[in-house]
Each structure stands twice: as structure tokens, then as C-alpha cells.
Amino acid sequence: MPVAPEPQGEDLAAWSSALRAQFPIVAGNPGLAYLDSAATAQKPQAVLDVVQEYLTTSNANAGRGTYPWANRTTSLIEETRGRVKAFLDDPDPDTSTVHFVSGTTEGLRRVALDWLVRELREGDEIIVPFADHEANASPWLEAVGALARQGTRVTVLEMPYQSASRDYDTERLAELVSPRTRFVAVTHVHHVYGADMNVHRVRRAVGDDVVLCMDAAQSVGHLPVSMTALDVDFAVFSGHKALALPGSGVVWSRGKRGAAFAPLGWSGTPNTVGIASLGAALDWLDRAGPERIERWTVRLAARLTDGLRTLAPYEVLGCQLSLAEQSSVQQRHGIVTFRHRDIDAADLGFILFSHGFMVRADGLCQGRGGETRSSVRVSLHAYSSREEVDRLLEVLAGLA
Numbered sequence: 001m002p003v004a005p006e007p008q009g010e011d012l013a014a015w016s017s018a019l020r021a022q023f024p025i026v027a028g029n030p031g032l033a034y035l036d037s038a039a040t041a042q043k044p045q046a047v048l049d050v051v052q053e054y055l056t057t058s059n060a061n062a063g064r065g066t067y068p069w070a071n072r073t074t075s076l077i078e079e080t081r082g083r084v085k086a087f088l089d090d091p092d093p094d095t096s097t098v099h100f101v102s103g104t105t106e107g108l109r110r111v112a113l114d115w116l117v118r119e120l121r122e123g124d125e126i127i128v129p130f131a132d133h134e135a136n137a138s139p140w141l142e143a144v145g146a147l148a149r150q151g152t153r154v155t156v157l158e159m160p161y162q163s164a165s166r167d168y169d170t171e172r173l174a175e176l177v178s179p180r181t182r183f184v185a186v187t188h189v190h191h192v193y194g195a196d197m198n199v200h201r202v203r204r205a206v207g208d209d210v211v212l213c214m215d216a217a218q219s220v221g222h223l224p225v226s227m228t229a230l231d232v233d234f235a236v237f238s239g240h241k242a243l244a245l246p247g248s249g250v251v252w253s254r255g256k257r258g259a260a261f262a263p264l265g266w267s268g269t270p271n272t273v274g275i276a277s278l279g280a281a282l283d284w285l286d287r288a289g290p291e292r293i294e295r296w297t298v299r300l301a302a303r304l305t306d307g308l309r310t311l312a313p314y315e316v317l318g319c320q321l322s323l324a325e326q327s328s329v330q331q332r333h334g335i336v337t338f339r340h341r342d343i344d345a346a347d348l349g350f351i352l353f354s355h356g357f358m359v360r361a362d363g364l365c366q367g368r369g370g371e372t373r374s375s376v377r378v379s380l381h382a383y384s385s386r387e388e389v390d391r392l393l394e395v396l397a398g399l400a
């Protein structure tokens with residue numbers, strides 16, 4: 001949680017600019033603007049230093065060997081488990097578990113194939129958010145397919161959404177839930193609309209007994225994420241989106257409803273250096289303050305959205321009314337996705353890169369219930385600057 005008093009107003013810009021200097025790839029490329037942090041985040045020097053230090057002083061395998069480097073590596077992994085629990089504001093770290101996986105996609109698949117398949121019984125129902133990321137849809141269908149091959153029938157119901165805001169429709173969800181509902185998959189922050197999906201309302205709608213699995217890929221590292229505040233049973237995220245190295249994801253599980261999560265089978269050598277980088281990234285994020293990162297990225301996203309609204313050919317996707325720092329409707333985060341009426345999204349992506357902007361421009365890995373046309377996504381982080389947003393708006397205005 002934030003350690004220093006929060007700067008207000010312009011100070012937040014100075015704070016971001018000081019942080020920006022800590023990201024060598026960002027500071028070293030002043031002519032380029034990296035606006036694709038929802039795809040993967042850049043790494044601060046502190047994380048790179050820990051990687052270098054680990055590999056040059058202690059690199060060994062974990063849980064094997066009795067010499068100091070091996071022992072240090074084993075402890076590092078245990079300490080990082082504790083670090084993850086603290087970062088997630090875990091209310092009961094003695095009973096929860098943290099398993100390291102390669103990322104959100106693998107983590108959700110492990111929950112599906114190693115946990116859900118064992119928990120579900122004939123006639124059970126699960127609810128799947130098909131308009132979220134594909135990684136939070138296909139694993140649940142895979143699990144149901146595996147059960148069907150064993151002769152166990154499980155029904156998959158589609159998560160209902162509100163048509164205007166694209167938030168979950170918790171009234172219709174409450175009507176869908178029955179005593180057979182065992183499991184609901186949800187997303188914390190939507191990767192296309194940047195919207196907080198109000199998971200606390202989902203818990204209220206489904207009652208106390210249903211297991212909730214939360215895809216936290218777009219929230220951890222971007223805003224405070226509290227397992228004390230959110231009564232979910234699983235939280236899964238990718239280290240690489242939270243400033244750590246790729247291959248360092250997490251499955252956190254509360255272990256309150258049903259068996260605690262444990263991956264099936266023999267686990268080989270863990271991604272030791274990735275896990276070391278994750279610990280360093282969480283330390284960096286704690287020092288920077290997830291709450292400040294949230295306020296800064298929301299402010300930049302609002303600036304970009306406000307600018308786009310004045311340019312006729314652009315359509316910003318998702319609920320616009322809610323993009324305000326203290327919105328009680330549906331809080332939006334540092335992701336702005338849009339289309340140009342006449343320019344294809346892929347072409348717009350190339351045009352923007354010719355001006356130095358790196359953005360995502362394609363179908364954005366949506367599940368089958370999501371957007372059917374490509375779009376351009378701008379996603380921000382602590383190191384993103386107001387100048388980048390303003391320059392982008394200038395270029396977009398030139399195409400209007």
C-alpha cells in the first residue's frame with residue numbers, strides 16, 4: 001500500500017515523470033511512446049537489477065540441493081509467495097495458497113483442469129463471461145469437455161452483460177443462479193473497455209456458496225487489489241503486466257469454498273528468475289503506490305477520452321459517462337479503445353507507429369460474446385505521460 005503521502009494536482013505529473021526515468025527502455029527512446037501496457041508493461045531498473053543480481057550471485061534450482069545458492073533460491077520462492085499475499089491484502093495468509101504459473105492464461109487453465117474438473121458433479125452449472133478475454137472463456141469449456149468425456153454433464157451458462165455499459169448485469173445474473181450453480185468466472189478490469197467489472201456486486205448476486213474465480217490480469221499493478229475487500233476464491237494474474245518478467249504469473253486461492261488449489265502432477269523447475277523479478281516488481285509497485293498509479297492512469301485515460309469525443313470520426317468503446325476519477329457508476333481505468341469511422345484499425349495502428357506511437361490494433365483477444373470488429377487500444381501505466389497523450393490526440397486530430 002502507498003508509503004508516502006499522495007501528491008495532488010500537478011505533483012502527480014512530477015511523480016510520474018520521476019518514475020519514467022526509472023524505466024530504461026522508456027527513457028532511452030524519447031521519440032517513441034509506448035502505449036500498450038495492457039499487453040505487457042515495461043520494467044523499472046530496480047527489477048532489472050534484481051534479475052541481474054539473482055543470476056550473478058545465487059542462480060540455482062529450488063527445492064533441490066543443500067548448498068547456499070539452492071537454499072537461497074528456495075527461500076526466495078517462499079518469500080515471494082508471502083510477498084504476493086501481502087500485496088494482495090490477503091486477510092488469511094495462513095490458509096490461502098500462491099502457485100506460480102507462466103501467466104494468466106496458464107493460471108486460469110490450471111484452475112479449470114486441475115481444480116474445477118475435480119470439484120464439479122453431474123448436473124452442476126457454471127457461468128462464463130464470454131465477452132471478456134478469451135483466456136477467461138476457453139479453459140472453462142475445456143474443463144466441461146473433459147468432464148463430458150468422463151460421462152459427467154455440466155451446463156455452461158453465459159454471464160449476462162448490460163448492453164450500454166458492458167458491465168455484468170447482476171440482476172439477471174441473480175436470476176440465473178440456482179442451487180446447481182457451483183462456479184462463476186469473472187474479470188476484475190476489462191481489457192478492452194478498461195472498466196472495473198464490479199466483482200463485489202457479483203458476489204452479492206451469486207450468494208455466499210458459489211466459487212468465484214477472478215482474472216486480475218488488468219488490475220494487479222494498475223490499482224490496489226484487495227482480497228480482503230473482494231470475496232473471490234481465486235485471483236489469477238500475469239507478472240509481465242505488473243512490471244515483472246514474462247513467465248511469472250500467479251494463482252492465488254483462498255481455500256474457503258471447496259478444496260484448496262494444488263496443481264496436478266509433478267511440477268518441474270520453477271521460473272526462479274521470473275519469481276525473483278515478481279518480488280522486485282511488487283516492491284517497486286508498493287513504493288510507487290498502486291492507488292497513485294490508478295489515479296494517474298485514470299486521469300490520462302479521461303484526458304484522451306475527452307479529446308477523442310471532440311473529434312467526430314472517432315468512437316470510443318464502452319461506457320463513457322463513467323470515466324471520471326470518482327465515478328460511482330462504473331470506475332474506468334487506464335485503457336481507452338476506439339475506432340475511426342473510415343480508417344481500418346490495423347491501418348490506424350501502422351499510421352500511429354509512423355508517428356512513434358505503439359498501440360494495440362486488432363481484435364484484442366475477445367471471447368465469442370465480445371466486439372466483432374477490430375479496434376485500437378491505448379493503455380497507460382505509471383510511466384505514461386500527459387505529453388504522450390496530447391501528442392497522440394494531435395496526430396488523431398490530423399486524421400479526423
Ligand code: PMP
Binds near residue numbers: 104106190
Ligand atoms: N486476461 C486478460 C483480461 C488479459 O488482458 C490478458 C492479456 N491480454 C490475459 C487474460 C492473458 O494474459 P497472458 O497473455 O499474460 O496469459
